[in-house]
Amino acid sequence: MSFSSGVKAELCRIGLDRLCCAKAEAYGALLYCNTFSAHEVRIITESPDFAARLPLLIDRAFGLAFDRLPSPEEQKYIFQMTDTGKIGRMIDAFGFDSRQSPVLHINFGLLEENCCRAAFLRGAFLAGGSVTEPAKRYHLELETSHAQASRELLALLTDMGSQPKQTGRGGCRVTYFKSSGQIEDLLTLMGAPLSAMELMNTRAEKELRNGVNRRVNCEAANLDKAVDAAQEQLRAIRRLYELGRVEDLPAQLKETIILRETYPELTLSQLAEEFDPPITKSCLNHRLRKLTELSRS
Numbered sequence: 001m002s003f004s005s006g007v008k009a010e011l012c013r014i015g016l017d018r019l020c021c022a023k024a025e026a027y028g029a030l031l032y033c034n035t036f037s038a039h040e041v042r043i044i045t046e047s048p049d050f051a052a053r054l055p056l057l058i059d060r061a062f063g064l065a066f067d068r069l070p071s072p073e074e075q076k077y078i079f080q081m082t083d084t085g086k087i088g089r090m091i092d093a094f095g096f097d098s099r100q101s102p103v104l105h106i107n108f109g110l111l112e113e114n115c116c117r118a119a120f121l122r123g124a125f126l127a128g129g130s131v132t133e134p135a136k137r138y139h140l141e142l143e144t145s146h147a148q149a150s151r152e153l154l155a156l157l158t159d160m161g162s163q164p165k166q167t168g169r170g171g172c173r174v175t176y177f178k179s180s181g182q183i184e185d186l187l188t189l190m191g192a193p194l195s196a197m198e199l200m201n202t203r204a205e206k207e208l209r210n211g212v213n214r215r216v217n218c219e220a221a222n223l224d225k226a227v228d229a230a231q232e233q234l235r236a237i238r239r240l241y242e243l244g245r246v247e248d249l250p251a252q253l254k255e256t257i258i259l260r261e262t263y264p265e266l267t268l269s270q271l272a273e274e275f276d277p278p279i280t281k282s283c284l285n286h287r288l289r290k291l292t293e294l295s296r297s
Helices: 003-011 019-031 048-062 084-093 114-128 147-159 180-190 193-243 251-262 268-272 281-296
Strands: 041-045 077-081 129-131 140-144 165-169 172-177
Touching: 003 048, 003 114, 003 129, 003 193, 019 041, 019 048, 019 084, 019 114, 041 048, 041 114, 048 077, 048 084, 048 114, 114 129, 114 140, 114 147, 114 180, 140 147, 140 180, 147 165, 147 172, 172 180, 180 193, 193 251, 193 281, 251 281, 268 281
Parallel strands: none
Antiparallel strands: 041 077, 129 140, 140 172, 165 172
């Protein structure tokens, strides 16, 4: 099961006890389904959970049934209502004149309660929404052919504290989120806290993995730099031997030469600990720079 399918399955486990919320969820589903007009309602879904919930939702919200139910031979679940009397009753329930288009705008009077707003968003997502596998990327979207409803959904979400974006796609309007935190909040609001937690865990794992990778890459880069520096120091020491200048060096520099040759793999911090008594990294770095300068003079 895909992550998006899992989210819809979790949402469909929510009861239809409150009539106001059932109407709000049906409202969202109708505005974000395939077709919603005064002459036809057509809802097509690939989710078996939403397909099982939809007839119950329409019955609870309006006391109505679809004129066409899915056929077992079809790969997708197709619901249709063509009885204009039934459609008119639904339009009237949303506060519109059934003789006019019911999709001009969202009737915010039906969404005054927070539970109804959540139900409306749940219906919109079930009918026209999807969310990408969080292991790949963070993206949740709601798609509708009703431009005005899409603009007002943007206003509704903004009023609720979200920061969605919108774009056009093939004659439809798409409201989308790309922030994992905002997707988690929206899933929780709609009634899918388990899916939100799964997304949260995936994000934490990705951040941990990326952090480890950055640290490993940083340590590898530092190690490469340390190896290059050690090789340069050893070349300087060999040059001093070739010039016959080692015996004339101060005792501190001779000790540095001996320890650098003995421990070519150590970093400066580690090598500084080998002195008796130990010296600071800064002091050791100064001595090695002095040896390099002497080898070039």
